[in-house]
Amino acid sequence: MKTVLLIEDDMALRENTAELLELSDYNVITSPNGKIGIAKAKIEKPDIIVCDIMMPEVDGYGVLEALSFDVTTCQIPFIFLSAKTEHKEIRKGMNMGADDYLTKPFEEEELVSAIESRLAKAKIIANVLEEQTKKTEQNQSEDELKSLHELKNFFDDHGETFTFKKGEFIFKEQEHSNKIYLILNGIVKSHKMDENGKELITALYKADDFLGFTSFVDHIPYQESATAVEDCTLVGISKNSLKEILEKSKHVSLELMELLTENLSEIKEQLLQMAYSSVRKKTAQTILQFAEILNKKPEESIKISRNDLASVAGIATESLIRTLSSFKKDGLIEIEGRNIKILDLAGLQLIE
Numbered sequence: 001m002k003t004v005l006l007i008e009d010d011m012a013l014r015e016n017t018a019e020l021l022e023l024s025d026y027n028v029i030t031s032p033n034g035k036i037g038i039a040k041a042k043i044e045k046p047d048i049i050v051c052d053i054m055m056p057e058v059d060g061y062g063v064l065e066a067l068s069f070d071v072t073t074c075q076i077p078f079i080f081l082s083a084k085t086e087h088k089e090i091r092k093g094m095n096m097g098a099d100d101y102l103t104k105p106f107e108e109e110e111l112v113s114a115i116e117s118r119l120a121k122a123k124i125i126a127n128v129l130e131e132q133t134k135k136t137e138q139n140q141s142e143d144e145l146k147s148l149h150e151l152k153n154f155f156d157d158h159g160e161t162f163t164f165k166k167g168e169f170i171f172k173e174q175e176h177s178n179k180i181y182l183i184l185n186g187i188v189k190s191h192k193m194d195e196n197g198k199e200l201i202t203a204l205y206k207a208d209d210f211l212g213f214t215s216f217v218d219h220i221p222y223q224e225s226a227t228a229v230e231d232c233t234l235v236g237i238s239k240n241s242l243k244e245i246l247e248k249s250k251h252v253s254l255e256l257m258e259l260l261t262e263n264l265s266e267i268k269e270q271l272l273q274m275a276y277s278s279v280r281k282k283t284a285q286t287i288l289q290f291a292e293i294l295n296k297k298p299e300e301s302i303k304i305s306r307n308d309l310a311s312v313a314g315i316a317t318e319s320l321i322r323t324l325s326s327f328k329k330d331g332l333i334e335i336e337g338r339n340i341k342i343l344d345l346a347g348l349q350l351i352e
Contacts, residue, residue, distance in 0.1 A: 001025060001026065001027045002026055002027065002047040002048065002119060003026070003027040003028075003029060003044065003046040003047050003048075004021055004026045004027070004028050004029070004046060004047070004048050004049075004050060004115065005029045005030075005031065005037065005040060005041055005044065005046035005048070005049045005050070005051075006018055006021070006028055006029070006030045006031070006050050006051075007030075007031045007033070007034060007036075007037035007049065007050070007051040007052060007055070007060070007063060008030070008031075008032075008050075008051075008052045008055075008081065009032055009033055009052060009054075009055040009056060010052070011032070013104075014030055014032070015030075017050070017111070018030050020108050020111070020112075021111075021112070021115075024112050026115070029044055029046060033055050033056050033057040033058065034051075034055050034056075034057050034058030034059055034060065034062055034063040035057035035058045036057075037049075037051065037058075037063055038058065038063055038066045038067065041063075041067055041073050041076065042067075042070060042072060042073055045072065045073070045076070046076060047076070047077075047119060047122075048076065048077045048078075048079065048115055048118055048119055048122070049063075049067070049076055049077070049078050049079070050079045050081060050111070050115070051063050051064070051078065051079070051080060051081065052080075052081045052082065053080055053081070053082040053093070054082065054083070060080055060081075060082070060093075061092070061093070061096060064078055064080075064093070064096050064097060064098060065096065068096070068097050075122070075125075076122075077099045077118040077119065077121070077122045078097065078098050078099055079098065079099060079100040079101070079102060079114055079115065079118060080093045080098050080100070080101045080102070081102050081103075081104060081106070082101070082102075082103060082104065083103065083104045099118045099121070100114045100117075100118055102114060145245060145248075145249045145251075145252050146249070146251055146252070147251060147252065147255060148252060148255040148256060148259065150252070151245065151252050151255075151256070152182055152208065154237075154245065155182040155235050155236075155237060156182070156184070156235055158237065159182065159235030159236050159237045160179075160235065160236050160237070161233065161234070161235050162181070162233070162234045162235070162236060163231075163232070163233050163234075164186075164228040164231070164232050164233075164234070165228065165231055166228055166229065166230050166231050167227065167228065168227065168228050169225060169226070169227055170188060170211070170212075170226040170227065170228060170234065171212065171222050171225065171226050172222065172225045173192065173193075173221070173222055173223065173224050173225045174221045174222065175221060175222050176221060177212065177214045177220065177221060177222045177239070178238055178239055179212060179236040179237065179238060179239065180210060180211070180212045180213060180236060180237060180238075180239060180242050181210065181211040181212045181234040181235065181236040182208070182209075182210055182211070182234065182235050182236075183205055183206065183207050183208065183209050183210075183211060183232060183233075183234050184207060184232075184233040184234060184235060185207050185232055185233050186207065186228060186229070186230050186231055186232020186233060187204065187205070187206055187228070187229040187230050187232065187293060187294060188204070188205040188209075188211060188226055188227065188228055188229060188232060188234075189201050189203070189204055189205070189226070189227055189229050189308065189312075190202045190203045190204075190205070190211075190224045190225065190226045191224060191225055191226075191227065191311065192223075192224045192225070198311075199307070199311050200311055200314065201308060201311040201312040202224055204229070204289065204290070204293045204312070205226075205293075206293050206294070206295065210259070211226060211234065212226070212236070213260065229304070229308065278352065279313075279315055279319050279320075279323055280323055280326075280351050280352075281351050281352055282313040282314060282315055283309070283313055283315070283320055283323040283324065283327070284327070284332075284348045284349070284351040285313075286309055286312045286313040287302070287309070287333070287340060287342065287348060288342075288345075288348055288349065289312065290302050290304050290309070290312070291342060300341070301336070301339040301340065301341045302339065302340045302341070302342075303338055303339050303340075304338070304340070305338065306320060306321060306324075306338075324340070327348075330347070331343055331344060331347075332344045332347045332348055332351075333348075
């Protein structure tokens with residue numbers, strides 16, 4: 001049942017009009033003046049308002065104006081009732097946003113017909129707005145990335161492509177950071193220098209890894225350098241673009257947070273290994289780590305500089321070289337120049 005708010009100061013007319021509307025199957029709320037009518041409209045949110053013009057407190061024009069400026073009532077259909085028949089009065093009401101204008105006295109059928117047509121129009125408009133809202137939400141949903149895999153595809157499709165030769169810097173510590181990268185192929189190391197000028201590799205990145213995270217909010221400088229371990233290709237997008245994507249997609253944000261958390265756990269494990277493991281274990285674990293990052297099978301050679309191995313392991317290059325020699329004597333690895341081939345994978349894994 002639709003609700004009609006009837007604002008009319010003439011008691012007899014108000015009661016008679018309310019009765020005929022109730023007989024036409026409408027729920028009717030009445031108000032004796034404009035001031036009370038405005039308050040009831042904001043509280044009751046009727047489906048349509050029928051309002052006299054000449055009233056005490058606030059006239060019909062004042063009622064329409066007040067409700068037009070309120071977002072909760074501005075869409076309610078509004079019909080004026082008035083004894084005034086001058087064209088300028090009718091035009092004034094319609095220009096203010098009234099949906100219809102009935103002159104007193106009016107026929108019962110005339111009022112009911114006006115209400116029915118205005119409610120029908122309001123429903124049509126509401127349906128159109130609902131459809132537009134659904135389309136907008138659907139378009140937004142289609143634009144929203146659903147997973148980390150789709151985010152990587154976005155990098156690949158829309159990112160700027162960069163190629164680096166082996167040994168080239170991708171970015172340097174303290175440089176302005178405004179891009180996040182995805183590695184398409186190749187290996188990248190991130191590294192810092194200690195106070196003695198010794199390089200310490202902080203992480204290794206392979207194809208399908210992200211690179212360059214500092215802060216999503218501030219364009220703080222890179223806190224470490226990144227260098228190509230081998231020829232590689234990367235794609236990058238601006239931090240602002242990534243921030244906009246993550247603001248739209250909660251799922252991608254959570255997956256990315258989980259990925260970064262896992263990376264932090266791996267770095268923590270590496271730091272614990274560097275701090276407390278023996279030189280032999282550090283060396284063995286580093287060889288295994290490079291084999292995994294480089295996606296090498298045990299029978300395939302790993303071509304990596306001794307300095308990089310020592311840097312990741314956190315030991316002196318001379319200590320690494322001596323340890324590699326002992327591994328070779330024990331039959332754990334084979335060394336040919338810079339190439340290292342794992343001969344006993346289980347043996348390396350068991351070294352303490």
